[in-house]
Each structure stands twice: as structure tokens, then as C-alpha cells.
Amino acid sequence: MSAPVSSIPTPPGVNVASIAAAIGAISVVGLGLALTIPLLAFELNARGISSTWIGINTAVGGFATIVVAPFTPGLVRRLGAGRMLMAALLTAGISLIAFKLTASFALWFPLRFIFGAALCVLFVVSEFWINAAAPSGRRGFVIGIYGTVLSVGFAGGPAILSLVGTSGLAPYLCGAAFFGVAAIPVMIGASGAPVIEKDGAGGVFSLLRIAPAATLAAFIFGAVETGLLNFLPLYGLRRGLGESDAAILLTVAELGNVGLQLPLGLISDRVDRRKLLLGCGALALIGSLLLPYLAMDGWAMWITVFLTTGICAGLYTVGLALLGARFDGAALATANAAFVMLYSIGLIVGPTTVGGGMQVIDPNGFAFALALFLAIYVLVVAGQIWRDR
Numbered sequence: 125m126s127a128p129v130s131s132i133p134t135p136p137g138v139n140v141a142s143i144a145a146a147i148g149a150i151s152v153v154g155l156g157l158a159l160t161i162p163l164l165a166f167e168l169n170a171r172g173i174s175s176t177w178i179g180i181n182t183a184v185g186g187f188a189t190i191v192v193a194p195f196t197p198g199l200v201r202r203l204g205a206g207r208m209l210m211a212a213l214l215t216a217g218i219s220l221i222a223f224k225l226t227a228s229f230a231l232w233f234p235l236r237f238i239f240g241a242a243l244c245v246l247f248v249v250s251e252f253w254i255n256a257a258a259p260s261g262r263r264g265f266v267i268g269i270y271g272t273v274l275s276v277g278f279a280g281g282p283a284i285l286s287l288v289g290t291s292g293l294a295p296y297l298c299g300a301a302f303f304g305v306a307a308i309p310v311m312i313g314a315s316g317a318p319v320i321e322k323d324g325a326g327g328v329f330s331l332l333r334i335a336p337a338a339t340l341a342a343f344i345f346g347a348v349e350t351g352l353l354n355f356l357p358l359y360g361l362r363r364g365l366g367e368s369d370a371a372i373l374l375t376v377a378e379l380g381n382v383g384l385q386l387p388l389g390l391i392s393d394r395v396d397r398r399k400l401l402l403g404c405g406a407l408a409l410i411g412s413l414l415l416p417y418l419a420m421d422g423w424a425m426w427i428t429v430f431l432t433t434g435i436c437a438g439l440y441t442v443g444l445a446l447l448g449a450r451f452d453g454a455a456l457a458t459a460n461a462a463f464v465m466l467y468s469i470g471l472i473v474g475p476t477t478v479g480g481g482m483q484v485i486d487p488n489g490f491a492f493a494l495a496l497f498l499a500i501y502v503l504v505v506a507g508q509i510w511r512d513r
Contacts, residue, residue, distance in 0.1 A: 143257045143266060145313025149209065149306040150250035151273040153216075156302030157243065158281020163299065164223060166290040173229060184233055185240030189468035192241040196248045197320065197457035205249050206314030210307055212245040217303035224296045244464060252460040255448035256318035261393060264445040268389020271441040275382040320454045335450050335459065337398045337505045341443030342463040344501040346470020348408070348436050348494050351478030353377060355490050356429070362487035363420045376426050377433040384434030385441045397446040401439060402505045408436040409498035415491040439501075440467070 161182075168178045200208050219239040226235060251270075258266035288295045356377055360370035392400050411432030418425045447459045474497070481493030 142313040142316030143254060145309035145316070146250050146253040146257065147266075147270045147273060148309035149213075150246065150254075150270070151277045152302050152306035152309075153213075153243075153246050153250075154274045154277030155281050155284070156216075156220075156299045156306070158278040159285045159295065159302070160220060160281075160299045162282060163285060163290055163295050167223065168229070168232075170291075171229070177229075181229075181232055181236055183472060184236040185243070186468045186472045188237045188240030189244040190465055192244045193248060193461040193465035193468075196245055196461050197252075197454060199245075200249055200252065200457055201320035201454065204314075204319065205253050205317035206310060208245055208249050209253075209310045209314075212242045212249070213303045213307050213310070215239075216242040216246065217300040220300050220303070221293075221296050224293055244468070248457075248461045248464045251444060251464065252457045253317055255444060255460060256452070256456055257316070258448060260449065263448050264389040264392030264397075264442065265386075266389075267441055267445045267448070268386035268392075271385035271389065271437065271444075272382060275378075275385065275437070279378050279382060320457055335447065337401050337508055338443045338446040338450065339459065339462050339466055340501060340504060341401055341439040341446075343466040343470040343473075344405070344497050345436060345439040345443070346467040347474030347477065347497050348412075348470075349381075349433070349474070350471045351474035351490075351494060351497075352433060352436075354475050355478050355482060359415075359482070359487050359490045360420055362482075365420050369421065373420075373426070373429060377429050380430040380432070380434030381437045382434075383430070385437055388435070388438035389441050389445065392442045392445050397442050397449065398505060398509055401442050401446070402502065402509065404435050404438040404442065405498050405502040405505060408432050408439075409495055409502055411435070412491050412495040412498060416488040436498075 165178055165182070168181065169175075173181075196208075203211075216239060219235055219242065222235055223232065223239075226232060254266060254270055255263070284298065285295060288298050353374065357367075357370040357374050360373050361367065365373065388400070388404070411428050414428050415425070415432075418428060444460075444463065447463060448456065451459045477497070478490055478493040481489030481496075483489065485492060
């Protein structure tokens with residue numbers, strides 16, 4: 125029997141302040157990012173830019189992640205995690221204010237690329253830092269805290285935006301201020317940041333082949349989470365809910381993301397993480413397939429949405445913990461880069477697939493498209509576990 129988490133001593137050399145600094149920094153970034161994404165969309169809409177061009181401009185940020193992520197581990201090795209985070213925070217804050225001050229929409233495309241590249245560095249370096257610094261016996265617990273706090277930040281961003289408004293320079297200064305505040309814990313904990321002594325032996329895509337259960341989890345979570353959160357309110361409306369009830373359903377989904385990551389992280393410290401990922405994928409698949417058969421205004425729908433989104437978020441939390449257990453040093457940094465890159469690809473693929481599903485089978489193509497992603501993941505992970513018996 126595994127020892128209780130509370131009885132596992134903190135290994136010598138574990139810098140709790142360093143871990144807290146990394147979690148604190150990226151969580152504040154999450155708050156600023158959650159404020160920024162809708163703010164930029166509102167700004168372009170107010171300028172008369174079509175929704176199609178708004179979507180294309182937003183996708184440039186995801187493209188930046190795909191381009192920049194493979195180079196990030198090498199930059200961390202040469203410059204250090206602390207310097208990379210500080211540079212990325214400065215770049216994100218300046219580029220955010222530049223959006224408001226730039227009248228030409230054409231210039232928003234290189235700005236969006238720069239902003240997306242900065243965010244990519246922030247997440248890759250922070251998650252590498254957290255994963256490398258976390259003690260092996262408590263890695264799931266630490267990453268569960270990270271995922272929970274980050275989810276709270278994402279949930280709080282729109283609320284702050286509602287307070288400061290979307291017009292004028294104030295919301296941009298507020299968002300930039302969050303990036304500035306995130307620099308404080310980085311400066312405090314930079315001396316304890318992990319270092320990379322040498323280049324990794326493999327690239328980003330080679331790690332997808334070596335550890336598909338962990339790395340593919342990021343893609344599936346990105347696709348399912350984005351598709352679900354983008355289209356769940358519309359799904360509710362098309363099945364007869366009013367706008368306020370559809371918004372409440374989305375809130376329930378967000379609460380699932382916040383509420384279940386820490387418990388799943390704790391569980392991952394006690395069991396085979398690949399089997400836990402398989403279980404998360406299977407349960408989320410069942411939840412997705414149940415959606416068309418539940419009454420939209422009943423408790424069963426609320427509970428199913430809460431559990432499905434929360435368990436699906438466990439793919440990210442447990443997958444990240446599995447990377448930390450599987451790799452170290454340069455390989456871990458590369459694996460984290462692959463993780464963030466695949467998550468970003470999921471952000472692009474998910475909404476397109478789910479939206480197409482709703483168009484083909486209206487409205488339940490929403491649920492069937494989500495189920496398709498999860499079924500693919502379950503088959504891949506089950507196959508890997510079967511081969512490695």
C-alpha cells in the first residue's frame with residue numbers, strides 16, 4: 125500500500141519557495157490572459173473587424189506557440205528559466221498595451237505573434253520549473269495545486285474585465301499590470317529555478333512517440349476543453365435553454381475545471397498515471413455521450429457537465445505529472461514544450477471540429493464531436509498499456 129501523501133517527507137533539496145514562486149507567477153499570468161483574450165476580441169469588434177478576421181488573428185497566437193515551443197528548451201538552457209520568464213513577462217505586457225495603441229489592423233498580426241510567443245515561453249518554462257522542482261512523491265499534488273489556482277485565475281479574469289470595462293486604455297494597463305505583478309515571485313524564486321545542463325537527445329515529436337499517453341493528453345484536453353467551453357452555451361440555447369441558464373451551465377463547466385484537478389493530482393501520486401489517464405478519458409467519453417439524452421434543465425445535466433469538464437481537465441494535470449515522472453533535465457523541458465505545443469494545436473482543431481459537428485448534426489453533433497476526440501485518446505492509451513504489459 126502506498127504511504128499517505130501527508131506522510132511522505134519532503135526530499136532534501138526541494139525548494140518549496142521556488143515551487144510557490146513558479147505557481148504564483150503563472151497563475152497571475154492566467155488571470156491577465158483570461159482578461160486579455162475577450163478584451164482583444166471586443167476591441168476588434170468595436171473597430172468593425174469581421175468575426176472571421178478576428179478568428180484568424182486569434183489563431184496567429186496559436187501558430188506562434190507551434191513555432192516557438194520547439195526552440196524554448198534550448199533558450200532555457202542558455203539563458204536560464206528566471207531570465208526567460210522575465211523577458212516573456214516584459215514582452216507580453218508591452219505587446220498588450222501596443223494592441224491598443226496600434227491603429228493598423230495589419231500590424232495586429234505580428235503583434236499577436238509576439239504576444240503568443242511570449243505566452244508560449246511563459247507556460248513552457250513555468251511548467252518545466254514546477255515539474256522539475258516538485259518532489260516525486262508529491263508531483264501530482266503540486267501540479268494539482270498549479271492547475272487549480274490557474275483555473276481560478278482564468279475564471280476570475282472576465283470578472284475583473286467586467287469591473288474595469290472594455291473601453292479606453294485602462295483594461296490594457298490592468299492586464300499589463302498582472303504581467304508585471306507576476307514578475308515579483310519570479311524574482312524571488314529565480315535562484316531556485318531548475319537548470320538544464322545539456323541539450324536533450326530527442327525533439328518534440330519524438331516524445332509524442334515515446335510517451336503518447338502524456339503528450340497526447342494535452343492535445344485532447346485542448347481540443348475538448350476549447351470546443352466544450354466555446355459551444356456549450358450555444359448547445360444549451362439550441363436545446364431550449366434561455367441565455368441566463370446557458371450561461372449558468374457554462375459556469376458549472378468552469379467550476380468542474382477548478383474543483384477536480386487537485387483531487388486527481390493527489391490520486392495520481394498513488395496509482396499508475398497511465399491507467400488514471402485512461403480512466404479520465406473513458407469517464408469523460410461516457411459523460412460526452414450522455415449529454416444528448418439528459419434534460420437540459422435538470423440536475424443530471426449539471427452534474428454530468430461538472431464531472432465531464434473536471435475529469436477532462438485531469439488529462440492535463442495527470443499528463444503533466446506523468447511527464448515529470450518520465451523525463452528530467454533537457455528531456456523534461458522538451459517534453460513540456462511538446463505538451464504546450466500540442467495543447468495549442470488542440471485549441472485550433474477543437475472548435476473547428478465541434479462547430480462542424482454541430483452543423484452536420486444539430487445540436488448533438490456537439491457531444492458526438494467531443495466524444496470522437498476522447499474515443500481516439502482512450503484507444504491510443506489502452507493500446508499502449510496493452511503493448512507494455
